[in-house]
Amino acid sequence: MLAGNEHRAHEAFATELSGSTQRAPVGEVYLIGAGPGDPDLLTLRALQLLQQADVVLYDRLVSDAVLALARPRCAAHFCGKEAGDPPNAQARIHELMINHARAGLRVARLKGGDPFIFGRGGEEIEVLAANGIAYVIVRALPRRSAPRRAQGFRSRIASLRRA
Numbered sequence: 001m002l003a004g005n006e007h008r009a010h011e012a013f014a015t016e017l018s019g020s021t022q023r024a025p026v027g028e029v030y031l032i033g034a035g036p037g038d039p040d041l042l043t044l045r046a047l048q049l050l051q052q053a054d055v056v057l058y059d060r061l062v063s064d065a066v067l068a069l070a071r072p073r074c075a076a077h078f079c080g081k082e083a084g085d086p087p088n089a090q091a092r093i094h095e096l097m098i099n100h101a102r103a104g105l106r107v108a109r110l111k112g113g114d115p116f117i118f119g120r121g122g123e124e125i126e127v128l129a130a131n132g133i134a135y136v137i138v139r140a141l142p143r144r145s146a147p148r149r150a151q152g153f154r155s156r157i158a159s160l161r162r163a
Contacts, residue, residue, distance in 0.1 A: 025104025027054070029097050029128055031121055033114040033140025037063035046138045053108035055100045057093065061112020070108070090120060094127045101133045114140040 030049040035041045042050075047069060050056070056070045060080030070076060077096065081089045093109075100107045115121030116139070128135045 026134070027101040027103065027105040027107060028134040028136065029101050029107045029109055029124075030136045030138065031109050031115050031124060032111065032138045033116075033119075034058075034062045034066045034110055034112050035114070035140035037061070037066060037112065039063070039065045039069055041141050042066065042069070043138060043140070046140070049106075049136065049138060050108050050110065052106055054105040056108045056110055057096055057100075058110040059112055062110050063112075067110070070110075074108075090123070094124065097124065097128065098131050098133060101128075 030053060032046045032049060034046070035043075050069055051071050053071060053074050056067070056074055056076045057079045058067060058076060060078070060082070067076065079093045079096065097107055097109060109115075109124060111119050111121070113119065115124075115137070121137070125135060125137070
């Protein structure tokens with residue numbers, strides 16, 4: 001494009017390096033299942049993305065212990081809904097995700113349990129896709145299987161000790 005025009009090529013290169021281009025930053029949304037509330041049961045991917053996020057939008061089922069794992073200086077916004085809330089509460093969550101991502105931020109939408117079991121993960125993905133916002137899905141360990149998995153692990157260790 002700038003072949004043969006060395007002066008303009010140098011100017012374009014300097015502009016790129018200075019960061020003065022007028023491109024709009026585009027962030028992304030991490031739809032993270034927080035699982036049963038025990039921070040030890042978060043997936044490694046969930047922890048990594050939570051620690052990279054600039055903004056965390058969390059619901060009322062997310063434990064304080066899980067929320068404490070977020071990056072220290074990220075902004076955390078409670079987005080929990082309860083019976084009697086205005087019918088546009090979910091639309092407000094959609095608006096927050098979109099606005100923060102369009103501002104170039106990495107947004108963690110942190111949901112208690114799994115985002116697709118009694119959550120609105122599918123609806124949130126549709127809204128993000130319709131608005132051209134990139135997203136990452138991190139499913140959680142289901143609440144009902146967490147104690148069984150931990151118990152099964154302990155019983156296997158006990159049986160190994162007896163052998």
